[in-house]
Amino acid sequence: MDRRQRRTRNLIFTAFSALLERKTYTSMTVQDIIDEADIGRSTFYAHFETKDELLKALCTDIFDHVFSEEILCEEKHDFSHHSSFRDRITHILYHLQEKQQSIRGLFSGECGEIFLRYLKEYLCQVFDEHITVSENVPHDYALDLAVSSFAETVRWWLKGHSAYSPEQMAAYYFQCSAFCIPGIIARGDDKAADPC
Amino acid sequence: MDRRQRRTRNLIFTAFSALLERKTYTSMTVQDIIDEADIGRSTFYAHFETKDELLKALCTDIFDHVFSEEILCEEKHDFSHHSSFRDRITHILYHLQEKQQSIRGLFSGECGEIFLRYLKEYLCQVFDEHITVSENVPHDYALDLAVSSFAETVRWWLKGHSAYSPEQMAAYYFQCSAFCIPGIIARGDDKAADPC
DNA sequence: TAGATACAGAACAGGTTGTCCGTTATCGGA
DNA sequence: TCCGATAACGGACAACCTGTTCTGTATCTA
Numbered sequence: 001m002d003r004r005q006r007r008t009r010n011l012i013f014t015a016f017s018a019l020l021e022r023k024t025y026t027s028m029t030v031q032d033i034i035d036e037a038d039i040g041r042s043t044f045y046a047h048f049e050t051k052d053e054l055l056k057a058l059c060t061d062i063f064d065h066v067f068s069e070e071i072l073c074e075e076k077h078d079f080s081h082h083s084s085f086r087d088r089i090t091h092i093l094y095h096l097q098e099k100q101q102s103i104r105g106l107f108s109g110e111c112g113e114i115f116l117r118y119l120k121e122y123l124c125q126v127f128d129e130h131i132t133v134s135e136n137v138p139h140d141y142a143l144d145l146a147v148s149s150f151a152e153t154v155r156w157w158l159k160g161h162s163a164y165s166p167e168q169m170a171a172y173y174f175q176c177s178a179f180c181i182p183g184i185i186a187r188g189d190d191k192a193a194d195p196c
Numbered sequence: 197m198d199r200r201q202r203r204t205r206n207l208i209f210t211a212f213s214a215l216l217e218r219k220t221y222t223s224m225t226v227q228d229i230i231d232e233a234d235i236g237r238s239t240f241y242a243h244f245e246t247k248d249e250l251l252k253a254l255c256t257d258i259f260d261h262v263f264s265e266e267i268l269c270e271e272k273h274d275f276s277h278h279s280s281f282r283d284r285i286t287h288i289l290y291h292l293q294e295k296q297q298s299i300r301g302l303f304s305g306e307c308g309e310i311f312l313r314y315l316k317e318y319l320c321q322v323f324d325e326h327i328t329v330s331e332n333v334p335h336d337y338a339l340d341l342a343v344s345s346f347a348e349t350v351r352w353w354l355k356g357h358s359a360y361s362p363e364q365m366a367a368y369y370f371q372c373s374a375f376c377i378p379g380i381i382a383r384g385d386d387k388a389a390d391p392c
Numbered sequence: 393t394a395g396a397t398a399c400a401g402a403a404c405a406g407g408t409t410g411t412c413c414g415t416t417a418t419c420g421g422a
Numbered sequence: 423t424c425c426g427a428t429a430a431c432g433g434a435c436a437a438c439c440t441g442t443t444c445t446g447t448a449t450c451t452a
Contacts (some may be wrong), residue, residue: 040400113309152344236431
């Protein structure tokens with residue numbers, strides 16, 4: 001990659017992150033980013049088609065970091081088979097913590113939802129092999145709920161409670177979620193419903 | 197309320213809902229809504245300051261319906277003290293099912309997130325008194341997770357799995373969530389984490 | 393060094409936004 | 423039924439944002 005391209009791309013990312021701490025994603029215009037990065041209009045559009053593409057690229061940058069070593073571990077040490085689900089969760093939390101400076105800005109306004117949506121896509125792959133469905137519960141529902149709950153845990157953690165350690169958060173998550181994960185036993189209450 | 201105002205407001209709501217089935221919330225412009233509703237530009241702005249306000253108003257309309265009888269029951273029959281949490285959950289699901297036609301459109305694109313955010317605000321009030329925190333887990337975390345999981349359950353249900361009954365969904369939800377809700381027993385796995 | 397390529401800067405048309413105002417139609421109380 | 427109030431119309435407006443195009447300049451790489 002051309003050094004000039006790298007420089008410009010960094011300028012845009014930096015400007016975008018800086019702006020996210022001052023205003024919401026929706027209220028931010030491409031013009032704002034151009035002004036903040038101090039680059040030409042056509043230069044921005046040479047790198048990203050839209051503002052959404054920029055956000056997506058930033059998210060991808062972060063997740064590639066968070067999940068790349070994850071995958072590395074998996075390949076090199078057969079991580080998926082010998083490490084517990086809880087270890088992997090903790091591992092992911094560690095990497096998210098490293099990137100928390102970038103991530104915290106992303107929680108402003110609506111793009112927090114977009115960030116979480118992308119996060120869930122990555123998480124689905126990791127969670128899928130670990131979710132064991134108890135009888136009668138649809139597998140995709142359990143997976144959806146497990147992933148969403150973890151994403152919500154990350155949001156809660158990095159948005160005002162980042163003092164907790166990754167291990168602590170993993171413990172909270174496992175304590176509050178049943179999801180038929182091995183090691184957690186949940187018993188349903190089968191009392192018949194009585195709608196008003 | 198003036199009959200003309202009511203009529204215009206309905207025209208706007210109807211147009212907005214109709215458009216939501218054809219295009220995403222973000223890609224929709226105020227101009228589109230005006231054209232669809234066939235009203236004057238200034239008329240729209242006399243009713244709603246922005247597109248976001250319109251969305252908020254529509255959500256409020258729905259939630260007022262979903263939770264008003266909820267509150268009614270609570271007041272008239274002392275619902276909160278004699279009915280189980282599960283009954284209330286089922287009850288809410290019933291009302292959401294009634295409104296599913298309006299709600300399904302709201303899940304298109306990004307406004308699904310906004311809808312769910314508002315839903316969570318309402319749910320917090322209902323859930324708060326029912327969440328019993330087990331030792332060491334922060335109360336607001338447990339509440340956040342319980343509410344988010346339920347909101348996610350609603351999304352999953354109305355977005356492709358609406359064939360299930362409210363009772364069935366309540367059962368799934370309770371089966372997959374620990375949350376220290378009375379009637380569900382969860383045991384945490386306290387095995388020490390071993391990050392890669 | 394030379395050709396390729398990224399950037400700057402300016403300009404453009406097309407669209408959206410929010411506001412204004414004079415006119416017309418409709419409503420609701422007397 | 424009448425009349426004052428008010429909601430809607432519709433046309434116009436400036437300001438802004440968008441995405442594209444162009445030319446000249448600076449920088450990179452082979």
